Structures are given as C-alpha cells and as structure tokens.
Amino acid sequence: MKSSGQNVTVGLAGQQNAGKSTVFNMLTGANQHIANYPGVTIDKKVGSYRNRQGRVAVVDLPGTYSLTSYSLEERVARDFLLREKPDAIVNVIDASSLRRGLYFTFQVLEMGFPVVMALNMVDVAEARGRAVDAAQLGRLLGVAVVPTVARKKRGKAELRQAIRQIAGVRQGLSGAAEGGFRVDYDVLEPAIATLSDRLATSKTLVAMAPARWLAIKLLEGDVGTRTLVRTHHVAAEAVLAETDVATEAFEAAHAISTGDHIVSCRDRAAADLADRCQQATLPGAVHLSEKIDRVLLHRALAPLFLVATVYLIYELSIVQGYKLTTLTWPALAWLRATVAGLLPDPGLLHDTLIRSLALWMVDSVNTLLNYVPVFLILFVLIAILEDSGYMARIAFILDRVFQSFGLHGQSTLPFILGGVFTGGCAVPGIMATKGIPDERSRLATILTVPYMNCLAKIPLYTLLVSIYFTAHKSYVMLFISTITIIMAMIVAKLLTITILAGRETAPFVMEMPNYHLPTPVGVLRRALDRTWSYIKKVGTIVVAVAVCVYVLLQYPGLPxxxxxxxxxxxxxxxxxxxxxxxxxxxxxxxxxxxxxxxxxxxxxxxxxxxxxxxxxxxxxxxxxxxxxxxxxxxxxxxxxxxxxxxxxxxxxxxxxxxxxxxxxxxxxIVHSYFGTIGRSLEPVTRFAGFDWKINVALISSFAARESSVATLGVLFQEGVDENITLEERMGREGAADGRTSLHALALIIFFVLYPPCLATTITVKVQTGSYKWMLFSIVFPTIFGLAVAGGVFTVGRLLDLSGIQAMAAFYLLALLTAVGLAFVRDPAWARQGAAIIEKKGA
Incomplete structure (x- = not known):
C-alpha cells in the first residue's frame, strides 16, 4: 500500500499479549471494522484516524512470535508486509518483557521497513522493578521508541507524531537503516553475504524484500522463502542448491542447525540490548505472579487445582444456578399463556396451523431460555478465569498432557474455545486450529474439538442430570466435564498413530500473562454479551430448526x-x-x-x-x-x-x-417423516437404550445442538397443557416406560461423542479444504459414539448396574485406556525442536 498524498498506511505488528489491540484501539478509537485477509479466515482489524497531515490507516496484524512460515498467523503477517508494503510498521513491545519482544523486532528491521516502536505497558514494567531507557533503546536500534500505556492512552500523541515522521522513509537492501541495529550471526555471516549477493541479482526479489532478509530466511529453512525464490529468481535452483550446501557444511562443522544458530544469535542480541537499556529498580524482588505460579503450577498441585476449578464451575453454575430456573419458568409459562391467548382458540381435537406452529416455536424457545440463569453464572465464572490469567495456566497444564497424545501445545486454545469447561463453541474452536503449524496435530485437533462441552450441549446435560441424577449432580457434571477431555485424548492418539501418522510436526511457543484482578464491570459485560449471543441464537437458529422439525414431525399426517x-x-x-x-x-x-x-x-x-x-x-x-x-x-x-x-x-x-x-x-409423530426415520433406527439404537423419540431428538440436533432439548420438549407432550416443565414431563413418562439413569448415562456418553453440528461440519470443510475429512467427522463419531454408548448400556444392564455405578466403571476404564495410550510410542514423532513455554516477563 503506497502512500497517497498525505494518506499513509501503517501495519501494527508484535507478539501476542503485548497490548497490540489496546494500542490499536488507542490510535483509531471507534473508527474501525473487522474483515478477513484475502483467502483466509483470520480476522483483519482495520482502523484509521486523521490529523493535520491527512488520514492514517492502521492494519492490526495477527499477533505472532516470528515471521517464519510455520503457522497461518505468521504467514498472513509476513505476506501482508511483503505484498502490501505499508508505509511504516508500529512494533508493539511489552516493556516488562523487553528481551522477548526484541526477538520479533529484529525480524521486522531485517525486512527493511520504517519502524516505530511502541514501548507499551511501561507502568507494568515499573511496578515489576524494571526501568527501560527508551532513548537509549532508540539510539541502539536506530528507530523511534515511544513509551506508552495504551489502556490509559498515555503516549498517544507522541506515537502518532512518530508515525508521521517515519512513514515512507524506506530502508536499504541490507535490511537496516543507516546506522541502525543489525544482528550479527557470527560464523554464518559469510554464507549470508554470499547468498545476499546471489539474490540481489533478481530485481523482482529485492523489490519485494531485502536480499539479506531473504538469505537469512533461506538458511533458516523457511519453506515460504524457498517458494518465493523459486518463483522469482532465474537461477533459483542454483541458489537453493548453494543454500543447502552452506547449511549442510555449517551443521556438520558446528553440530547445530542453522535455524537454531540464528535463533540463539537473535536471543543473545536481545539479551545484550535488554541489559544495556533497562535497570532493575527492585533487585531480587519476585513478582506476585511468580509467587502464585509456584503454587498453582507446582507439578503435583497443578492438576488438583485444575480439577477443583472445574468442579467449582459446575457446582456454582449447573447445580446451584439451576435452582434459579424456579424463578424463570413461571415467567416463561406466563409468556406461553399470553401468546396462546392471542392466537385462535384451540379446537376440540385439532388446532389451526397458525396456533399449533406458533406454540411449537414458543415451547422450543422456552425450553432453552429456561437455562439462561445457568449460562449467565457460567459466563461470569469463565470471564473471571480469562481476566485473572488462570485460563492461560490451564493451557500450560494441559499442554503437558497433549504432547503425550500426539497433539500440539497450540491445541490448547481450540479446546478451551470449544468448551474444556463449558460455554464454548466448536466453530471458533476449529477456526482457532489455523494457528497450529503442523498438519498432523491440526487435523487431530479439528476432529476432536467437537467432543468438548460446547454451549449448545449443556441444556441436554442439565435436563438429564436434573431428572435422573438429582442426588449426584455435582459428581455427574464433573464426569461430563472431564470425560470429554479423556475421550478426546483417546481419539487423538488413535488418529495420530494410524491415519495421521507420518505427517509433519513443528515447535510450539506459548505465553502466560501476569495475574490480574478481574474488574466487575468487565466480567459482567462479557458475561452479558455471551448470554445475549445465546439468546439470539435461540431466537434465530433454534426457531428455524423448530419450523423444519415441525414439518417433519407433522406430515404426512394421520390416515x-x-x-x-x-x-x-x-x-x-x-x-x-x-x-x-x-x-x-x-x-x-x-x-x-x-x-x-x-x-x-x-x-x-x-x-x-x-x-x-x-x-x-x-x-x-x-x-x-x-x-x-x-x-x-x-x-x-x-x-x-x-x-x-x-x-x-x-x-x-x-x-x-x-x-x-x-x-x-x-x-x-409416529406416522411422520421424522418418526419413521426414528423408528427405523430403533433396531440399532436400542442397544444403547434409545427409543424413537431420542433418535428424533438426536437427528434434529445435527442442525443445532440446542434443538435436542427443544425437540424433546415437543415430543414429550403429556402435561404440556398444564404448563409443567420438561423435566417433570420426561420424568413422569420415563418412569412409566421404565427409563432409568442407565438410559440417561448412555445418552450423555453418546452426546459427548456425537458428530458435530451442521455449522461445525462446514467449518471442518473450510479449515481442512477437504470433503473427505468433513464426512469423516460425521461418520466416525457416529459409529464410535454408538458403539461406546451401546457397550456401556448393554454391560450395565447385564451387571444390573445403576447409572452412577456404570458411570464410575466407564470413567475408570476410559482413564486407564488414556493413560495406557499415553505410553504408546508415536511412530510419527518428529518434532522440529522442543516446546518452548515462556512466562510473560521471563
């Protein structure tokens, strides 16, 4: 993007959790919008502001630790810089973690862009006893360094002024401004110089990026750069062959890969700069986050704290929160009665279409709206975990487990978004897998994220627990929350040692922020926003599904x-x-x-x-x-x-x-299209204890998970005219039909393993680019889930076990299976480096 007149375009770049989004909001205010980068599903935030010189467009690039081609975020950020050519780069760095941030800064400087550094969160650095000399840092780097506290809008005017001064001042082909900082790669410098000269002969290449940067990326083994050279250099194969020779010679002589050597050189340079530009004002002080982590992340105590956290979330939201539905149901019953009063009067036996369809939709919506208190409490608790910083610790704890099952450390975020606790959604969870750099772990994560406890599954779980497990609610909800993870690990391991074996793996970088005290306003706002999103989903998707289910359950009608x-x-x-x-x-x-x-x-x-x-x-x-x-x-x-x-x-x-x-x-309903399908499946599903009504509810939930409960609400009609809850209606009819807690357990297990909803399967297709994997995500969980649920139900009946007894036995068996699989050697294990777990500020 070239500047036009006084208008300039700025790229906002930096590592994750450096406050980049806060700086973006500080610069642009409300004048911003969300789009997607061309050809990918990563969000692109674009904003702008005006000053006396003209308009400044700001593009918030994905947060990333480097500019390699491992993850999609890294490729998107790098491709934007190479193709769009912004007039300046605002490099956002966390002042309290200067050394870590400089690693990324060096790579931006090597690309030859005019750079302004926003030294953000200087107040946090000062509180932690670290004073950064911004002027000295600017002199050593050869760039403008502006101290900021973006959340307080400190440094806003100075940053805008620095952007204007530097925008459009291009750097040389060497990848550094005259007199600016350049990383010394020591014994690798001769190879870099030779390759730079060879690459500089291509005017097309050097117009895209400095020759030195291209040479460094080739020696790092960057696949994207090799493709770039192969596309735009007339002697590409000779250049690449020379790169391979230089790489092999270096590694033979120094017993270290060129990539690792480059990383260590950058790290040493960052450490040297950090030592020269910052001073410890509180020597020997241990930050509060460090003290807390010594307990919460203790090898022996961390799993206990995690399980206790999960238990507390379910106890407060599902068990205690459900008691609040005694307040919401009378209001919803009044709503139904009011709507019924506005509709045509019922006939003796047959109602008009407008009355029956309208009440059908009201019953479907009411069944789900009755759980709003549960979700509100749940979202409040999750927001507290996020704002406090413990959610990142959960990722750290689970990462230790994930690696034993062939997953990647970056699988943690998709699982959390999918609903490691509850309240998640498989769609954003699968979308988040785009940051996983290797194909094997990414596919395994995509196929197992739907097992998590997404928001839409909770109504059915709550319904069944409230009917059949009233004396053991807390234990059953703990079972549900943890069995999902256990089953996901089992399936992931089976996939990675079979059909996904041999696919490439890659290193992992994860960061843990400092602990913060959540603000009541922030927590409540996020909880209300998420609850409102749930209500809107009930009012749109569920209503649409209810209409479709109505047609399929009412036609062709009775003889x-x-x-x-x-x-x-x-x-x-x-x-x-x-x-x-x-x-x-x-x-x-x-x-x-x-x-x-x-x-x-x-x-x-x-x-x-x-x-x-x-x-x-x-x-x-x-x-x-x-x-x-x-x-x-x-x-x-x-x-x-x-x-x-x-x-x-x-x-x-x-x-x-x-x-x-x-x-x-x-x-x-029995004679309807849906009823016919449900009854035709009974010879198979009866081994899991499912009758045709359960079959119909499960089929309808493929469109939207919430529809399972909504459909049950209209299938179990006896007592609906009395305006009594679905729990009472199902409990009364279930007792008459001989349904027990064992039936409920089988249904819970199947719902855990059930194929993803329609929106999720479409997302699987988008993220994998393959209809094969989309179909696999439907067929495999159906067969696997029915086999597991049928096995538990059949064995439970043979041994005359209650639901809670069968649950304990199945949980123990699943846990032992997972532990056993963790020790099974992965034939495809070939990670390109150890996982790097960085604490913020370390």
Whole structure:
C-alpha cells in the first residue's frame, strides 16, 4: 500500500499479549471494522484516524512470535508486509518483557521497513522493578521508541507524531537503516553475504524484500522463502542448491542447525540490548505472579487445582444456578399463556396451523431460555478465569498432557474455545486450529474439538442430570466435564498413530500473562454479551430448526380412518357430558360451540391460577375471568350443587379431551417423516437404550445442538397443557416406560461423542479444504459414539448396574485406556525442536 498524498498506511505488528489491540484501539478509537485477509479466515482489524497531515490507516496484524512460515498467523503477517508494503510498521513491545519482544523486532528491521516502536505497558514494567531507557533503546536500534500505556492512552500523541515522521522513509537492501541495529550471526555471516549477493541479482526479489532478509530466511529453512525464490529468481535452483550446501557444511562443522544458530544469535542480541537499556529498580524482588505460579503450577498441585476449578464451575453454575430456573419458568409459562391467548382458540381435537406452529416455536424457545440463569453464572465464572490469567495456566497444564497424545501445545486454545469447561463453541474452536503449524496435530485437533462441552450441549446435560441424577449432580457434571477431555485424548492418539501418522510436526511457543484482578464491570459485560449471543441464537437458529422439525414431525399426517376414530371418541365424550348435565339449569347454556368455549376458558383459568404467585394475584385472576365470562364463571368456581355437578362433568370431559389430543399428537409423530426415520433406527439404537423419540431428538440436533432439548420438549407432550416443565414431563413418562439413569448415562456418553453440528461440519470443510475429512467427522463419531454408548448400556444392564455405578466403571476404564495410550510410542514423532513455554516477563 503506497502512500497517497498525505494518506499513509501503517501495519501494527508484535507478539501476542503485548497490548497490540489496546494500542490499536488507542490510535483509531471507534473508527474501525473487522474483515478477513484475502483467502483466509483470520480476522483483519482495520482502523484509521486523521490529523493535520491527512488520514492514517492502521492494519492490526495477527499477533505472532516470528515471521517464519510455520503457522497461518505468521504467514498472513509476513505476506501482508511483503505484498502490501505499508508505509511504516508500529512494533508493539511489552516493556516488562523487553528481551522477548526484541526477538520479533529484529525480524521486522531485517525486512527493511520504517519502524516505530511502541514501548507499551511501561507502568507494568515499573511496578515489576524494571526501568527501560527508551532513548537509549532508540539510539541502539536506530528507530523511534515511544513509551506508552495504551489502556490509559498515555503516549498517544507522541506515537502518532512518530508515525508521521517515519512513514515512507524506506530502508536499504541490507535490511537496516543507516546506522541502525543489525544482528550479527557470527560464523554464518559469510554464507549470508554470499547468498545476499546471489539474490540481489533478481530485481523482482529485492523489490519485494531485502536480499539479506531473504538469505537469512533461506538458511533458516523457511519453506515460504524457498517458494518465493523459486518463483522469482532465474537461477533459483542454483541458489537453493548453494543454500543447502552452506547449511549442510555449517551443521556438520558446528553440530547445530542453522535455524537454531540464528535463533540463539537473535536471543543473545536481545539479551545484550535488554541489559544495556533497562535497570532493575527492585533487585531480587519476585513478582506476585511468580509467587502464585509456584503454587498453582507446582507439578503435583497443578492438576488438583485444575480439577477443583472445574468442579467449582459446575457446582456454582449447573447445580446451584439451576435452582434459579424456579424463578424463570413461571415467567416463561406466563409468556406461553399470553401468546396462546392471542392466537385462535384451540379446537376440540385439532388446532389451526397458525396456533399449533406458533406454540411449537414458543415451547422450543422456552425450553432453552429456561437455562439462561445457568449460562449467565457460567459466563461470569469463565470471564473471571480469562481476566485473572488462570485460563492461560490451564493451557500450560494441559499442554503437558497433549504432547503425550500426539497433539500440539497450540491445541490448547481450540479446546478451551470449544468448551474444556463449558460455554464454548466448536466453530471458533476449529477456526482457532489455523494457528497450529503442523498438519498432523491440526487435523487431530479439528476432529476432536467437537467432543468438548460446547454451549449448545449443556441444556441436554442439565435436563438429564436434573431428572435422573438429582442426588449426584455435582459428581455427574464433573464426569461430563472431564470425560470429554479423556475421550478426546483417546481419539487423538488413535488418529495420530494410524491415519495421521507420518505427517509433519513443528515447535510450539506459548505465553502466560501476569495475574490480574478481574474488574466487575468487565466480567459482567462479557458475561452479558455471551448470554445475549445465546439468546439470539435461540431466537434465530433454534426457531428455524423448530419450523423444519415441525414439518417433519407433522406430515404426512394421520390416515383418515384414525382421524375419524378420534373424532367419534370425542363426540361420545361430548354426548356423555351433555347427558350428565341435562337435569341442571346450565343444560341450555352448554350447547354446541359453548361446550368448546367452556373447555377453553376453563383451561385458561386453570393456567392463570397456577401462574398466580400470591393471594392478591389469584383474586385478580378471578375478577378478570368473572368480568370477561360472566355466564361461565360460576362453573369455574362452583358455589351451588348444580354448578359443582357441571364442574365435575367438565373435568371428566377435559381429561378425555386431553388424552385424545395427546394420542393424536403421538400418533401423528409416529406416522411422520421424522418418526419413521426414528423408528427405523430403533433396531440399532436400542442397544444403547434409545427409543424413537431420542433418535428424533438426536437427528434434529445435527442442525443445532440446542434443538435436542427443544425437540424433546415437543415430543414429550403429556402435561404440556398444564404448563409443567420438561423435566417433570420426561420424568413422569420415563418412569412409566421404565427409563432409568442407565438410559440417561448412555445418552450423555453418546452426546459427548456425537458428530458435530451442521455449522461445525462446514467449518471442518473450510479449515481442512477437504470433503473427505468433513464426512469423516460425521461418520466416525457416529459409529464410535454408538458403539461406546451401546457397550456401556448393554454391560450395565447385564451387571444390573445403576447409572452412577456404570458411570464410575466407564470413567475408570476410559482413564486407564488414556493413560495406557499415553505410553504408546508415536511412530510419527518428529518434532522440529522442543516446546518452548515462556512466562510473560521471563
């Protein structure tokens, strides 16, 4: 991007957790938007601001530790710099971790761009007893260094001024401004100089990047640079062959790879600069984060703290939070009654399409909205973990485990986003795998992230636990939260030693930020935002799925002979009612359509009285119905013998009507398209304890996980007219059908391993670029999940185990299997260097 007049474009570059996004917000304010880099799914934040000289466009590049071609973020940042040619680079560095940040700075300088350094978080450095001499650092590097505290907007004017002064001042082909800093690569310098001369003969190449930078990248073994040279240099093969010879000679003479040598030279240079430019004002002081980590990251204590954290999250959100649904359900029941009152009145047996479809959607949404208190508490707890810094420690602890199962350290973030706790989503989790540099671990992560406890799975878990495991809620939720990780590790190991064996691996860099005290406003804002996102999803995707499920469950409908049968039964019930009241004063009143009106008014009255929370509200209901239905009200609150006789006959008629309506709904679903599919699967799914209703709910959840509970809410209809919760309806019907906690356990296990939802499978296709892997992500979990759930259910029944007993046995077996697989030698183990775990400020 060339400057146009007084308008310039600036690239904002730096390592992760250096405060780059905060600097971006400080420079651009609200004038920013989100896009994608061409051809990739990485977000590109673009903002701008104006001053007297003109407009400055700021592009926030992905946070990265280097400019190699390992990860997608690194390639995106580097390709942007090479192709777009910004007028300046603002290199954001964490002042409290100067040495680590300089490693990236050297690479930006070698690319020959005009650089302004934003020395951010100087207040944190001072608090940790480190005073950085910005002027001295600027002189040694040959760049402008501006101290900033971006979150307080300190240094904003100075940074903008420095950008204007440096923008467009190009550096030389050597990759450093005159008099600027240049890393000395010691014994590798002659090879760099020779290759630089050879590369400089290509005007196309040196127009893209300095020859010295290209030579260094070739000696590092950078695949992207080799491709660049092969594409734009006429003697590319000779240059690459010379590179290989120089590399082999160096490694033979020094017993170290050229890449490692380059890394160590940069690190030594960074250490030297850091020593010359910063002073310890509190020598010997140990930062609070270090003290905390000595306990929380202790080899023996870390797993205990992690398990305790998971247990506490589920105890507070799922177990205690569920108690709050006693407050939300009356409000949702009132909402349903209100909507029902606005719709056409129900018929004796058959409702109009507009009424049945509208109430279907309300029931689907209400079932999920009832869990909003659970999610709100859950999101508050997760926000606290994120803001405090412990979430990064969780990544560190889990990384030790991941490496034993053929996964990469950077698999941690996708699993966390997917729902290591809960509240995640597999879609962003899979999207986050683009940062994993090697194909094997990336594919294994993509295929196992859907096992995590995404937000959409929680309603079904909560429903089943509340019905079948009321005495063991905390233990069952702990089982759910940890069995997902165990099963993901088992599957990942099996994949990496079989179909993914032999694929390339790469090094890992991870950073842990300092601990911070979460702010109530920040935590609450994030929790409310995520809860609102859940509500919007319920109001959009779930409603759309509910309409599709409605059609598939209502059509083609009952045969005419069955409809005639039910109509005849209803007419007999009406005739019996009329015969029972013919000797009363109300016989003439209750003729023809007035019987249906009385039935509907009585139903609405009963629901209103149930929703009344106190005596005053109950009295208000009586007054309202007496005013609206003066002639029928005496039959709702009978005070004389004849009215009581009619009321008894009315209750009998209403009961028979409710029974017939329930039977019609059930038979309609049985004969529907969805019901036919569900019943056709019963010969297979019965080994896991699934009947056709469970099959239908599982099929509908492929479109959206939340739809499983929404579908169950409309499949288990008995009692829905009483406005009682789905838990009560399923529990009542389950007890009659012989469903036990073992059935619930099998369903939980299958749901853990169930194929990803439609949106996730599409994301698998996008991230892998392969329909083969998309289909594999559907077929394999279906077969594997059904086999595991069926095995647990079948063995549990043979041994006469309860759900909690079978759960304990399965958990122990899975844990032992995972431990055993951890010691299985990986035939493809070939990591290109040890994992590097850096603490911020180390």
């Amino acid at each position: 005419q002979e069955r409809l005639d049968h039910f109509d005849a039964a209803m007419q007999r019930a009406v005739s019996n009612f009329q015969e029972g009241i013919q000797d009363t004063a109300y016989a003439d009143l209750l003729q023809g359509p007035r019987i249906l009106e009385l039935l509907n008014v009585a139903s609405a009255y009963r629901e209103a009285k149930l929703a009344a929370t106190n005596q005053a509200a109950s009295a208000a209901v009586d007054a309202r119905f007496e005013a609206r239905h003066a002639d029928l009200y005496p039959l709702l609150r009978p005070r004389d013998a004849e009215a009581r006789s009619v009321n008894r006959a009315l209750r009998t008629l209403a009961g028979e009507r409710s029974t017939l309506r329930t039977r019609i709904r059930e038979e309609t």
